[in-house]
Amino acid sequence: MKSYEKVFVDFLKRNNLKLTHPRSIILQAVFRNHDHFDIETLYDQIRVEHKNVSRATIYRTIPLLVEAGLIKNPLRQESKDRYEYIYGHRDHLHLVCSKCSKIIEAGSKQIEKLLAEIAQKHDFRIEEYNLVVSGICKKCLNK
CATH class of the missing domain: 3.30.1490.190 (Ferric-uptake regulator, C-terminal dimerisarion domain)
Structure with missing residues (x-):
């Protein structure tokens, strides 16, 4: 298990939640993405390989990743929140x-x-x- 996965699993356990298969797919997609992303772009990327991951699941999972300290929302562009992963990265x-x-x-x-x-x-x-x-x-x- 990668360290960011452990952080997320521990966070979910503390909050009486589970690492479901869709959450795991979302987590992997976020950490594969080296650019800033918005939720709709992430959804489009995930749907290429995983048709069973819903838009609603992504919208519910992103705040969990923020609360777990794995990603943050540093920018708002064109009325879209843009996220980036921060786990293991310095402020910039x-x-x-x-x-x-x-x-x-x-x-x-x-x-x-x-x-x-x-x-x-x-x-x-x-x-x-x-x-x-x-x-x-x-x-x-x-x-």
Whole structure:
């Protein structure tokens, strides 16, 4: 069992729930997906191989994955919540193109250092951060 599966199984047990076959399929699809995703896109990807997984099951499972600390919802684009898996990944910032909606993940030691300085100045402990910067990507700038 992969570590993220164990985290989810433990979470489900604590909440008197079970890892059903559809939940397992959804979990695997989320962790196979290296891009940000919305629920409808995830549903379309899953339905290619698993016709028996319903849209409703996906909508009910995603909040469980969020509550378990495996994914988060850092962005809202075009009236859709966009998710990413976070288990085993560091916080990072998102550069979002306002023309084509491309999402670029970026890490920055300078930003982490600045956030640490700000937190220290205000006697504050950062548990996580979500930084989204809107702008125009290189491809759209060159159009």
